[in-house]
Amino acid sequence: MVTLTIDGREIGAREGETILEAANRIGIYIPTLCYHEAISPYGACRLCTVEVNQRGRVRLVASCLFPVEQGLEVKTDSESVRKLRKGLMELLLASCPDSERIQSLAREMGVAETRFALEENKCILCGLCVRVCQEIAEKSIISFVGRGTKRKVATPFFIPSEECIKCQACAYICPTGAIRFEEGKLVLPT
């Protein structure tokens, strides 16, 4: 067991637990997009960023991955945290302006509009579908292909997979409805 403080509240936590898990346990809300409690954390959306003071060293870290430690002081809603989350939502809103989940998170962060040219993506590349397929369905039908802005969720060579058991976990977990099943067939995000 270790003791740490989150937003001024001193709590005990199990070694190996992440800040996000500890915060959730005591009902402190931290926004997330690429996290799901049933699968391993990934650290892609950065929305869960919090400010930690680690023996005097202050920095911003992704709470879904950062393990708790003795004496850690965490601020989940500091000035710099809010500023970063705002910046992230502005970028996401420009990339996926039609997603309800993105719109509501943007509102939550106080982002009314974005200064960037709007795109029409649905997929935010959070990787939840890829991980759920790998870890829960244990199939790994889909994975990321390509680098940078060319990154996509896809089946090998974009060929429909014979191995897919159509459990639809990917469609269920997707926060933006980008990956879907239509007439029993997997439709990849475009």
Next chain:
Amino acid sequence: MMPEKVLGKRINSPSELEALEQSIVAKRDPDKPCVVLCAGTGCRAAGAEEVVDAFREEIKQQGLGDKVEVKSTGCHGFCERGPLVVLRPKKIFYQQITKEDIPEIVSESLVNDNIVERLLYADPATGEKIVYEDDVPFYKKQTRILLGANGEIDPTEIDDYIAIGGYSTLAKALFQMSPEEIIEEVKQSGLRGRGGAGFPTYRKWESCRHARGAIKYVICNADEGDPGAYQDRSLLEGNPHSVLEGMIIGAYAIGSHEGYIYVRNEYPLAVRHIGIAIEQAIEYGLLGENILGSGFDFGVSINRGGGAFVCGESTALMASLEGKIGEPRAKYIHTVEKGLWDRPSNLNNVKTWASVPLIINKGAKWYSQMGTEGTKGTMIFSLVGKVNNTGLIEVPMGTTLREIIYDIGGGIPGGKKFKAVQTGGPSGGCIPEELLHLPVDFDELTKAGSMMGSGGMIVMDEDTCMVDIARYFLTFLEEESCGKCVPCREGIKRMGQILTGITQGKGKEGDIEILEDLAGVLRDGSLCTLGTTAANPILTTIRHFRDEYEAHIKEKRCPAAVCQELIQYSIIEEKCPGCGLCVKACPTQAITLVAKKQPVILDQSKCIKCGACYDVCKLGAVAKR
């Protein structure tokens, strides 16, 4: 019979190694003429292989077969002047030689004792011809503790390395020093990692040594993805055993028995030479089980990376070694605790590993005499761009940028003015003339908003547009970002779009502020250092060249006349005799000939700004603004 012959060539003790070294040295006459040819990748591209063969042939033909030795070595650094040849023992230096020059070199300088004047290097500043390698200004101001041996050994011959004392440091480490003593020596030396971050090497080693786990790995990072950098390649090609020796010593200090060299696949010669080196070291018992009879075991494998820039990042590199997608992960638990296959792993750069034998051999005190308060030793830079002497250079840390660019690099060609020097690779920064007095060391370059990186140095002259340069680096990073985390993937893309807009005359008031906001999101939010440092090229150019951004945005003008959309070509009437060359060159018939001896007329509405008229006019009658 010699025992080494009976047991293959295995060396079983430090004294056998010493005996071998002595026997190799005894067989060699230091005064015997030797033609040393640079056959590094740079000189190979300029035809060095042909030259090596031709030399061997010619020497035989002129009856010097057993009197002159020919050695083909790794990169000497002065790649711009390649192929290079050095005639030992006098070290006469010929440059840019071709096959046709060889009969003359052999008859004049080997059969006789004359100099082939026309193949000498002429100092561009004074025009003076220089005979000896050590007197060439490019080399004179360098301290080549890492690169120096490149010019002395054939990298495919382990005996060459042993002849210059190679592996004797390993013997010293294994038999006379405890792992703790080695780490202490590295600590005292002040060695900091040469892969970019400058992390104290001893701290990594110590943490890895103390990390829990029976199996530990040491890894050599030879991914070298920075465009234009080839320092690591040159070391691996030219002196692979020095890297191996460093790794074995490090493994012993850390308590590791397994190592990897992650080298980019685009480096076939480096892969070959390090492969040969490993084989030879195993044959000699310097690698594998019971090294030198010490009881210490260590093996190394080579892994060829696919060549993505991000694969050089420590966690991405380890993922790639595991056969997974080479993308970074959070390092909140350090790789020295949980790295490759979740086991304690110590990753160091090629140059870091190659520094280790020097430090253990000559001592921390010797090493720490070079450099600055915070950064000891030397650094290898690849000096490129608008500078007279380009190539690989090695200087003590603390050498000023001015000394590097003017004394070693010979200044800016064509009488142009210096504008900036970009250090640190794609996510480094641009340093202006006012800061040329800065000594190169990790902390000073960081303070200037740039970084050491792995030693890239690009010199830029007055014809460079700083907004365009920032855009160039951002475009590179956009392509190389792994795309995993939002700030890096989306942020770099947006910064690139804004910069492109500015260079096309579509910049808006407030763009600089948006760029600065995005830079903050990247710095604070990105998962790995690619993202956290990606805004450096923008931030440093805004900081030091803000007026150029403003000229683009407010006046729609590119002061360096680089950004195509913002340039205007016009005819300088007093200079134009109406020869009509430009009229023929113009692809859109935007220029018309009025009459003989009268200036031509350029119709701006038809001009597509291709610059054909500007290039073709020999009288300088076309202005570009």
